[in-house]
Structure formats: structure tokens, C-alpha cells
Amino acid sequence: MSSHEDTYEPKGRVSKWMDERLPIARMMHGQFVDFPTPRNLNYLWTFGGILTFCLVVQIASGIVLAMHYIPAESMAFDSVQHIKRDVNYGWLIQPLHAVGASMFFIAVYIHIFRGLYYGSYKEPREVLWILGVLIFLVMMATGFLGYTLPWGQMSFWGVTVITNLFSSLDEVIPGLGTAVVTWLWGGYSVSGATLTRFFSLHYLLPFVLCGLVALHIWALHVAGQNNPTGLDIKTKSDSLPMSPYAVSKDLFALSVFIMLFAWFVFFAPDYLGHADNYIPANALVTPAHIVPEWYFLPFYAILRAIPSKLGGVIAMFGAIAVLAFVPWLDTSRVRSARYRPYFKWFFWLFAFTCLALGYLGSLPAEGIYVMWARIFTAYYFAFFLLVMPFLSLWETPTQMPGSISEAVLGKGSK
Amino acid sequence: MIKSRSIAVSVLAFAALTGGYSASFAAGGGGDGHGVKIERQEWSFSGPSGKYDSQQLQRGFGVYKEVCAACHGLSRIAFRNLAQPGGPAFNVEQVKALAATYEVPDEPDDEGEVKPRPARLADRFPPLFANEKAARAAQNGALPPDLSIIAKARGVAYSGTWYQHPIAMLKDIATAYQEGGADYIYALMTGYKDAPASMKMSEGMNYNTVYPGHQIAMAAPLSDGLDLYNDGTPETADNYARDVAAFLSWTSDPTLNERKSLGWMVMIFLLITSVLLYISKRRIWASAKH
Amino acid sequence: MEGSLASDADEPTRRDFLTLAGPAFFAVGGAMTVWPFVHQMNPDAGALALASVEVDLAPVEEGQAITIMWRGKPVFIRHRTKKEIDEARDVKLTNLPDPQSDTARTKAGHEKWLVLVGICTHLGCIPKGQSLGDVKGDYEGWFCPCHGSHYDNSGRIRKGPAPRNLEVPPYQFQSDTQIKIG
Numbered sequence: 001m002s003s004h005e006d007t008y009e010p011k012g013r014v015s016k017w018m019d020e021r022l023p024i025a026r027m028m029h030g031q032f033v034d035f036p037t038p039r040n041l042n043y044l045w046t047f048g049g050i051l052t053f054c055l056v057v058q059i060a061s062g063i064v065l066a067m068h069y070i071p072a073e074s075m076a077f078d079s080v081q082h083i084k085r086d087v088n089y090g091w092l093i094q095p096l097h098a099v100g101a102s103m104f105f106i107a108v109y110i111h112i113f114r115g116l117y118y119g120s121y122k123e124p125r126e127v128l129w130i131l132g133v134l135i136f137l138v139m140m141a142t143g144f145l146g147y148t149l150p151w152g153q154m155s156f157w158g159v160t161v162i163t164n165l166f167s168s169l170d171e172v173i174p175g176l177g178t179a180v181v182t183w184l185w186g187g188y189s190v191s192g193a194t195l196t197r198f199f200s201l202h203y204l205l206p207f208v209l210c211g212l213v214a215l216h217i218w219a220l221h222v223a224g225q226n227n228p229t230g231l232d233i234k235t236k237s238d239s240l241p242m243s244p245y246a247v248s249k250d251l252f253a254l255s256v257f258i259m260l261f262a263w264f265v266f267f268a269p270d271y272l273g274h275a276d277n278y279i280p281a282n283a284l285v286t287p288a289h290i291v292p293e294w295y296f297l298p299f300y301a302i303l304r305a306i307p308s309k310l311g312g313v314i315a316m317f318g319a320i321a322v323l324a325f326v327p328w329l330d331t332s333r334v335r336s337a338r339y340r341p342y343f344k345w346f347f348w349l350f351a352f353t354c355l356a357l358g359y360l361g362s363l364p365a366e367g368i369y370v371m372w373a374r375i376f377t378a379y380y381f382a383f384f385l386l387v388m389p390f391l392s393l394w395e396t397p398t399q400m401p402g403s404i405s406e407a408v409l410g411k412g413s414k
Numbered sequence: 415m416i417k418s419r420s421i422a423v424s425v426l427a428f429a430a431l432t433g434g435y436s437a438s439f440a441a442g443g444g445g446d447g448h449g450v451k452i453e454r455q456e457w458s459f460s461g462p463s464g465k466y467d468s469q470q471l472q473r474g475f476g477v478y479k480e481v482c483a484a485c486h487g488l489s490r491i492a493f494r495n496l497a498q499p500g501g502p503a504f505n506v507e508q509v510k511a512l513a514a515t516y517e518v519p520d521e522p523d524d525e526g527e528v529k530p531r532p533a534r535l536a537d538r539f540p541p542l543f544a545n546e547k548a549a550r551a552a553q554n555g556a557l558p559p560d561l562s563i564i565a566k567a568r569g570v571a572y573s574g575t576w577y578q579h580p581i582a583m584l585k586d587i588a589t590a591y592q593e594g595g596a597d598y599i600y601a602l603m604t605g606y607k608d609a610p611a612s613m614k615m616s617e618g619m620n621y622n623t624v625y626p627g628h629q630i631a632m633a634a635p636l637s638d639g640l641d642l643y644n645d646g647t648p649e650t651a652d653n654y655a656r657d658v659a660a661f662l663s664w665t666s667d668p669t670l671n672e673r674k675s676l677g678w679m680v681m682i683f684l685l686i687t688s689v690l691l692y693i694s695k696r697r698i699w700a701s702a703k704h
Numbered sequence: 705m706e707g708s709l710a711s712d713a714d715e716p717t718r719r720d721f722l723t724l725a726g727p728a729f730f731a732v733g734g735a736m737t738v739w740p741f742v743h744q745m746n747p748d749a750g751a752l753a754l755a756s757v758e759v760d761l762a763p764v765e766e767g768q769a770i771t772i773m774w775r776g777k778p779v780f781i782r783h784r785t786k787k788e789i790d791e792a793r794d795v796k797l798t799n800l801p802d803p804q805s806d807t808a809r810t811k812a813g814h815e816k817w818l819v820l821v822g823i824c825t826h827l828g829c830i831p832k833g834q835s836l837g838d839v840k841g842d843y844e845g846w847f848c849p850c851h852g853s854h855y856d857n858s859g860r861i862r863k864g865p866a867p868r869n870l871e872v873p874p875y876q877f878q879s880d881t882q883i884k885i886g
Contacts, residue, residue, distance in 0.1 A: 039702065064744055081490055081563065084669070086749040089740035091669035092676070240702055248698045251730060252691040259684045266677025267462040267590035270566060275594070278567035278666075288626070359579075494753050536753035683733055691726035698723060 004036050031221050036239035037246040038227035040408050044114040045225065045246075046253035047107050048217075053254055054104040055213060059206050061097040062146075069149065071199035073192030076151035077280045095269035101143050102272040103261045105295035108136060109354075116326070117347055119335030120226040126327040128219035133324045135212045138205055140296070140320075145202035147293055151195060152277030157290045159198070160190050165303075168310040189283065229400070229407045230335025238404035289364060297361030298354050302380065304365040305373035315377065322384045329384055332392035339397045346391065350383040450624050452570045452601045454593070455656070459663060462590045462678075465671045466664050469645065471502040474661025476642045477654045481635050482561060485553060488539040490562035491665050497535070500671035501664055509535060516540055554618055556631035565595030565659070565666035595666065596659040598624070603655035606634035756886030758878070761817065769834045771822060774885050778822035779873060780834055780846070781883075784857060788844070789815055792858035802869045806858045809872050819883065820859040821873050824848040826866035831855060846870070 008029040010019040019026055068087050070079040083090035115121055121129035144162060148155045163184050169177030186193030224233060233239045264271060276287045292300050299316050306312035337344045353376045360373045401407040458467040493513040497506045513533040518540050520531035543549035550557050572579060601624040609621035619629040636651040643649055757774050764770050769782040792806040810818060824831050832838040833846035841847030842863060843856035853864030860869040875885040
């Protein structure tokens with residue numbers, strides 16, 4: 001962990017006794033009270049705390065739901081209805097979990113885009129960033145598995161379509177894809193066996209997530225936080241202790257975030273879901289238009305943009321995998337896009353591309369939509385594979401301040 | 415300061431936009447009228463402050479019982495639900511008497527035979543057909559869906575232009591639009607028309623303007639003057655459609671009143687907390703320039 | 705916003721009311737959120753609806769007993785003979801481990817009906833004695849095979865490790881032949 005002043009003084013005999021044996025309070029104090037945070041962090045830096053909150057909400061509400069949910073083919077759908085209708089506060093806890101998943105992804109996307117804009121992936125934060133990509137991947141897996149559990153039409157057909165992606169491996173080694181899909185399903189179609197194993201894995205992965213988050217925070221506290229200038233903390237005047245400064249800002253942002261969360265939970269609990277998932281799963285009827293949850297839509301659009309089955313699957317997974325290589329793809333020595341006059345525009349075009357892909361992912365894959373999906377998919381990859389490595393060759397960064405405190409207070413301060 | 419504020423605003427806008435994606439498909443429910451514009455109706459339970467009108471739900475239950483119940487089950491509703499607050503809120507004795515007119519299988523007796531007994535408050539509405547095959551056999555092959563969750567399982571697809579869509583999504587989030595199912599049911603009930611001459615109708619099918627494909631097995635169930643009300647409400651097909659759509663919204667979402675009441679308390683509490691936290695943050699940062 | 709940088713980070717923030725009110729509200733809100741997560745484990749609406757049952761006693765002949773389920777527990781209902789009632793009344797209360805008169809365990813005017821929760825007060829087994837062929841114990845009532853508790857025909861503990869009499873559930877007669885338990 002980065003070295004900084006330790007102001008922890010155990011008060012009272014019990015604290016002293018404990019401090020000599022397991023100095024956990026000293027560690028927490030050092031990492032979450034004294035820890036130096038750049039004094040110029042904006043509200044985009046509050047999403048780390050918000051995401052931790054989301055994880056806690058999902059685990060707490062998920063454990064409660066698992067007390068009432070029955071992962072059996074014939075009872076899964078009804079047990080969710082039972083939770084919403086009869087369990088005390090089930091009408092609150094079930095949407096808390098379902099809406100919570102969406103809120104988790106809203107927060108994680110803002111967090112990722114913030115990292116991309118301010119160059120938070122650059123040296124010395126490469127491992128921190130890669131842990132973040134792994135967290136994102138496990139989140140997506142958990143979200144996908146969880147969406148299976150209500151066992152409605154969209155659950156059933158979503159699983160059918162997404163697990164069938166693996167059958168594209170038949171194009172590599174004949175029979176391999178089919179074998180993998182049969183193994184995933186535990187049968188020759190999506191069935192009760194699939195549901196039960198997905199439930200088990202859905203319960204497991206959040207704890208994997210907890211471990212990854214702990215490592216992510218550890219890595220963050222070794223390298224220290226990035227900030228809007230992208231400059232390192234050089235002197236004491238560049239930073240403020242985490243508590244009460246950053247904490248007070250985090251709390252306010254969290255409270256505003258919870259308001260948005262509560263709005264959906266109490267007033268529009270089904271807005272983020274799909275009506276078809278209120279129809280019990282039926283293996284004989286496919287919904288007219290299968291769409292995944294909104295947070296997968298950009299990747300779904302990429303999948304459908306590629307005309308070949310295997311190619312689409314590779315592009316979709318590649319779109320996530322490419323994130324892990326960003327620390328080395330970006331060749332600029334300047335971290336923050338604030339001082340990169342051209343990168344800035346490419347970045348906003350990229351952000352727009354992701355929104356556009358999401359929108360296209362929700363539309364049927366036909367006609368003009370396919371063409372647009374291909375154009376945006378091309379730019380999605382071009383941003384990582386062309387803009388990041390080559391833009392810095394001719395882009396001249398604008399004048400940067402000498403230090404964080406200079407950026408805050410203007411020239412002349414130390 | 416200005417910088418961080420504009421960022422905060424753009425963050426919220428982004429959050430709302432990403433959240434807004436779903437509208438494009440959330441509304442695209444199973445039985446939506448593809449390409450047909452379904453008018454949004456005024457409902458007592460629409461929006462953040464809307465609540466069910468128990469008189470309307472009582473009338474709607476009457477319509478269900480006399481018209482829909484011939485073919486459509488209500489399997490997730492227990493008789494006790496009809497008496498609970500936030501619903502039709504019938505008097506318990508009325509519901510007991512109603513329940514007793516239905517028969518459910520009793521526990522096996524000492525000889526192991528399962529005999530029917532009158533339903534009690536704790537029982538659910540008994541199924542109309544033993545299984546799906548039996549239901550289809552009784553309806554010329556068509557399957558009448560169970561209605562206990564139908565309003566959530568249907569929606570209204572967005573039918574405007576793509577560039578107005580994000581605005582429409584944000585508006586729906588801000589107004590907490592959740593009544594696509596009720597709008598659809600009302601539109602379906604009132605959407606029976608004579609088939610246009612150009613349309614070739616299959617045997618036994620009926621023309622409906624909002625049903626996907628326009629051919630529906632169910633014949634127009636409602637007409638004026640069926641004598642279903644006893645509270646003086648005009649006996650029109652339009653009223654029947656509206657009331658039964660409201661009733662089916664309640665069966666799909668019976669805790670709406672409770673949810674919204676608590677929701678307001680939570681929102682006000684959070685608003686106060688947020689303001690106080692902002693003041694707290696300002697005071698803490700007052701001495702530190704940033 | 706004056707003041708030198710070096711001092712402002714060191715200067716302890718004044719912990720006044722307005723600084724603490726926000727975090728305090730936040731903490732209170734968090735604490736209130738705990739309740740739904742606790743209450744969800746209580747019996748749900750479906751279970752509560754079954755919290756009371758109505759039993760038709762008409763088919764139970766004198767000397768017969770029936771067992772019905774109430775809140776997941778067996779309830780013994782015995783239609784006692786005149787002789788059994790007299791025996792139960794004649795017992796000296798001082799001889800009982802848990803003294804209670806037979807009249808206190810039945811409803812006035814309906815003494816022939818004995819309604820008991822059929823769970824041994826020792827460790828929760830179900831006593832024998834409902835079926836004709838069952839062992840009824842030394843006192844012609846019920847006998848718990850787990851640890852040998854004997855109950856009499858008023859359901860009172862007479863011998864064995866059980867500390868209390870078989871529990872009488874809350875019930876009322878709705879008519880001469882109909883009771884509502886719970």
C-alpha cells in the first residue's frame with residue numbers, strides 16, 4: 001500500500017489490545033480515513049463507492065430472494081410471483097434486485113467511460129484496470145445467469161440463444177460446439193437441469209466478484225487514484241485525506257444515485273425489464289423479437305452485425321477482451337483526455353457509438369439497421385485498434401498544469 | 415465548480431439515457447400490436463401518484479366474472495386477495511360467500527378419495543381446464559391465456575420516429591409510465607371491427623385492429639348493456655373495457671398502492687438526506703480549495 | 705476560499721450540527737432499510753391465510769378421534785365418552801405435575817370435545833393414541849414413544865419426562881358441530 005501519514009491512535013484498552021494483535025482498525029483507518037486522495041476529483045470519481053454499494057445491495061437482496069425462490073422448472077416462475085405477491089416486502093426486495101442489476105450496470109458503464117477518458121488504465125494502473133475488466137466480465141456472467149432464473153419467455157429464449165453461441169465452435173472442430181452446448185444445458189435443450197445449475201452459479205459468482213473487488217481496491221490503494229489532470233500526487237498539497245473530504249462527496253453522490261434507484265424500484269419497477277418475461281417459459285413458442293437485458297445490447301448488436309456465426313461470436317467476445325489490452329494499445333504519454341485535443345473527440349464519438357449500438361441492439365436485425373450496426377461496430381474496434389495506438393503519433397497535447405494543486409489554484413501556488 | 419456541475423448533469427443524463435434503452439423493447443411485449451399505434455389512456459393508477467380505485471376494480475371484477483371467466487383463469491389470485499386493501503377491497507363476508515360458490519379438491523379422505531369442497535379465502539381461483547390440451551380442445555384449438563398476470567405480460571411498442579425515441583424514453587421514466595398492459599387490454603377490447611374487404615379471414619377468426627396479425631380467435635366479448643354494474647355506472651362496452659383493464663392491472667400488480675405510498679416516503683426522505691449531505695459536503699470542503 | 709493550502713488540510717473540520725445531519729439521516733435511512741430484510745422471514749400472506757382452520761365435528765362419533773393439520777402442526781380432536789369425562793374430572797389436581805382442571809381445558813357446554821396440539825411438550829414428538837390400535841399409555845390418553853411420557857384423557861402429563869400438559873390451541877365453537885381453530 002502506498003505510504004502516507006498514519007494518524008491512527010487506538011483509544012481505550014480494548015482498542016490497544018486489539019491493535020497489538022490484529023491491527024485491522026489501523027489498516028482501515030489508514031486506507032479509508034488518512035488515505036490521500038487527489039484534491040481535484042470530480043463527481044465521476046464517486047462511482048467506485050456507488051458500485052460497492054450496488055454489490056452489497058445485490059448480495060443482500062439476492063440472499064433474501066434465494067430464501068423464497070425455487071430453482072425448479074415447474075416452480076421457478078410461480079415462486080417469483082409468490083415472492084412479489086405474498087412474501088412480506090417481497091414486492092420491494094424483488095424489484096430491488098432486478099432494478100439493482102440495471103443500476104449496477106449504469107454505474108459500471110459510467111465508471112469505465114470515466115477510466116477511458118482520464119486514462120486511468122495507464123501505468124502504473126494496468127493491473128487495477130485489468131482487474132476491473134475481469135469484474136465487468138464476471139458481472140455480465142452473473143447478470144446473464146440471473147436473468148434466467150425468473151424462467152419467463154425472455155429468460156428461456158435468452159438462454160437458448162446465448163448458450164447456442166458456443167455451438168459456433170462446430171466451425172472450428174466439428175462436434176465440439178454441440179458437445180459444449182449439451183454440457184452447458186445438461187440435456188439436449190434448455191431445461192430444468194440448466195436452470196438449477198445456473199442458479200447455483202448465479203449464487204457463486206457474486207462472491208468471486210467480492211474477491212475481485214477486494215483486489216481492485218487493493219491495487220487502487222497501491223497506485224493511488226488517478227484524477228482529472230492525470231498528474232500524480234507529488235506534494236502533500238496535491239491531496240486531501242479521504243475522510244472527511246472524499247467521503248462527504250461520495251455520500252452525497254450515493255444519496256442522489258439511490259434516488260434514481262428508488263424511482264425505478266417504487267414507481268417503474270418493470271420499465272427496465274421486458275413484458276415477455278411475465279409469460280412463463282414455453283419451449284414451443286419463440287417470442288417475436290428476442291432481446292437481452294439493456295446492458296448487453298451494444299454487444300448483442302456487434303454479434304448480429306457480423307454476417308458469420310463464428311465471426312459474430314468472436315467479435316462480441318473480442319469487444320470485451322480488447323478492453324484488457326487498452327493499457328498497451330494507448331501509446332500516448334498523456335493520461336487525461338483533457339489535454340488531448342483530438343482524442344477527446346474520438347472518445348465522445350466512441351461513447352456515442354456505444355449508445356448507438358445499444359439502440360440498434362434493441363431493434364430487429366434487418367435492413368438499414370444492420371448497415372448502421374456494421375458501421376458502428378467498425379468504429380468500436382477502430383477506436384481501440386487504430387485511434388489509441390496511432391493518434392498520439394501526430395497529436396500534440398495542450399499545455400498541462402505543473403501539478404494538481406496548480407490545476408486547482410492556478411499558477412503561483414506551490 | 416462549474417465544471418464539476420456540468421459533469422454531474424451529464425452523468426445523470428447519461429444514466430437516464432442508458433436506463434432509457436430498455437423502453438425500446440420493454441414496451442415490445444408479447445402481444446403488442448406491431449406497427450399499430452395504441453392510444454394511451456388515463457388511468458387512476460398511472461404515474462408516481464396514481465392509485466387503484468377500488469370501486470373501479472370491483473366493477474372490473476364483475477366484468478371478469480361474468481364475461482372473461484368463461485374461458486380465462488385467474489390462477490395466481492386467491493379469494494382473500496379480493497378483500498385486501500389496495501385491491502377491490504370487497505367485504506370479507508362477501509368474498510367468503512363468493513369463494514363458497516367455487517369448488518376445489520379437498521384433502522384425500524380416509525378412503526383416499528379426493529372429493530370437492532367449497533373454496534375458502536385461502537384458496538386460489540380454481541383452474542378452468544385440467545391442462546393446456548383440455549383448454550385448447552374446448553376452444554377450437556386456441557388457448558385462452560391465464561389473466562392473473564396479463565397486464566404485465568403485454569405492452570405497447572413505441573411507434574414514433576427513432577430520433578424522438580430517446581426523448582420519449584426519458585419522458586416515460588420521468589412520468590413512470592407502466593400502464594402499457596392496461597392500454598393494450600383496453601385497445602384490444604375496443605378494437606373489434608369489420609375486417610377490411612382486402613383481408614382474407616381464416617375460419618372462426620375475428621378481426622381486431624390491435625391484435626398482432628389482426629386475426630384473433632376470441633370473439634368480441636363486450637357490448638353495450640350487458641347489465642354488469644350495480645352502482646349506476648353507464649353500462650357501455652367502453653366502460654366494461656376500461657374497468658376490466660383496471661382490474662387486470664391490479665391482478666398483475668396487487669401491491670401497487672403500498673409500493674407507491676412507501677415510495678413517496680422514501681423519495682422525500684432521500685431528498686432531505688441528499689440536501690443535508692450536500693450542505694455537509696459544502697461545509698467540509700469550505701476550507702479546502704478544489 | 706482564502707487561506708493557504710498547507711493549512712487547510714490540517715485544520716480539523718468543525719463537527720457541527722449541519723455537517724453531521726446528512727450522515728445521520730443517511731445512517732437512519734440505512735437502519736430503517738433493515739426491517740424489510742428481517743420481516744421477509746416472517747410467515748407470508750399465504751401462510752397467514754391458513755393461520756385458522758374450520759373443522760366440522762359432525763362426522764366424529766363418540767369415542768372417536770380425528771387429527772387435522774393447523775399451522776403445520778397436528779391437532780388431536782377427541783370425542784370423549786361420559787366415562788372418560790368423569791375420569792378426567794375426578795383426578796386430584798395435587799397429584800398432577802402440571803395441575804390443571806379438565807374444565808379449564810375444554811369449553812363450557814362442549815366438555816365432550818377435547819382439542820389438543822398433538823406435540824409432546826418434552827421434545828416435540830407426536831404422541832400415540834389417536835388410532836384405535838395405538839398404545840394409549842397408562843392413563844388411557846396418549847403415550848409419547850420417544851421418551852415415554854404418558855398423558856391422560858384430558859391431555860395432561862401424568863408420568864414421564866414431559867414438563868407440561870398437551871397444549872390446548874385457541875379455538876371457538878361456531879356452532880355445536882363446528883369449531884374454528886386459531
